[in-house]
Amino acid sequence: MHQIQLHNTLSGKVEPFAPLRPGHVGMYTCGPTVYDYAHIGNYRTFVFQDILRRFLKLRGLKLNHVMNLTDVDDRIIANAAAAGVGIREYTEKFVQAFFADCRTLSIESPEHWIRATDHIDDMVVLIRKLQENTYTYASEGSIYYRITKFRDYGKLSKVDLSGIQAGARVDNDRYEKESARDFALWKAPKPGEHFWETPIGVGRPGWHIECSAMAMKYLGETLDIHTGGIDLAFPHHENEIAQSEAATGKQFVRYWLHAEHLLVEGEKMSKSLGNFFTLRDLFAKGYKPSALRFALASVPYRRQLNFTFDGLQQATSSVERLRNFTARLKNEKFPAGNQPGMAERVKNAADEFDAGLSDDLNTAQALAAVFDFVREANTVMDKGEFRQGDVAAAAEFLGNFDKVFAVLEDNDGEKLKVIGFGGGDAGLGDAEIEKLVAERQAARARRDFAASDRVRKELLDRGIILEDTKDGKVRWKRK
């Protein structure tokens, strides 16, 4: 096993990773703001943190991973008001959609899913602490954080406060602030807005306070890992540091990991460009959840990922190749014994796989190790030299691969049902397929290839692929 190395935004370097408490990792991920369906760019980041958590677990670390759902912010308040419902009611639909999306992408549930609006009290406690420590000031019913008081401000995103002037690009806002970069911890309610009555006043929390309060509640004052999209580094994560460290005097996060953004056909994804996709958009076009997960996971997280439909098709083929091998390993009968050298090949592949992921989650390198092995093993099988005794080790390697990548199981149809799509196999049951396969076999036996090919074509049109094996049997699978 290789030393795990992770890129820390704080230092700007790839560093050896060691949790504060040996064997246990406390990790926080900024989840979605549930004002709408999440898009594939969001899921690039969520798949990244999923790969990270799965890899840490594979390496035997115990995880305590917290992901929040931001269910109160300006957009939610505005949208809920427009829809004439409460914010809880408004957000619930998108929370459920997000959970369903995560299931289709095989994103594991973190140990804790938490909502901002369930933690108002914790935020209030934290704000009071900041008041005690004199990092705040009140203005027109709101409470602001005075960033000049926090010496380390800017250490994460490397922003230079001296160079920032309030002016053209810095909105002085509708609130009264001492300095343009000061941010709201607590916002006075505007007429008609949803508000909470608390010891620090009537209103609602600012955007950043929820993550500081909840992260420390569940993970303690110092977390091992905090992840999010690169755009969150500033100001969100910078402000989280300011809030948390000003309250505790301790380092808030030891390793900050940020995923680069996804582009679509080389351009920023945006609704105005018409290149904005949710998972539902892609599944409606017939792409599989596993293909999307593979496409999102195969490009290392610190590299911008250029999403294209061609790329998604390529991912589909890659997953297919891996699944074909998995099926072959499982279904083919090999002679007893062991093939000399196979154990060594598995060991090398596993080592290279681990080396890739250990090196700041180099998924491309890890995948290369898997594909190399698949080719080698296929070759040995084709030569008839693979042995039954080799199956377990090969299967274990693939199993470990899939504990991280989670694309091998052929369950895309079921996943699509979770999200409300019928799936591609439209009604053809196993029995019916077997019956047609038997018909075709009979035709082949009497060398009536026209009839045989007709059946094969019919099945193909209905999403079933047939493969004739060497021993005269037929294997079928759903497209």
Place this chain on the structure above:
RNA sequence: GGCGCGGUACCCAAGUGGUAAGGGAGAGGUCUGCAAAACCUUUAUGCGUGGGUUCGAUUCCCACCCGCGCCUCCA
């Protein structure tokens, strides 16, 4: 302007101071009744451009060009 990613074959993409992983796609072949799957061969004397350092650079240094992100809500 400041900070940060990146420019490697038709597409995606790894990588190293010593002569270019892997996947997809294409072409040819093996196998097959034919396919499919799988395997084999093949597709970058070349890694944005121009200099420099070096015995040797895609890899280090300098300059420049191009794409993208953040600096304002944003994964």
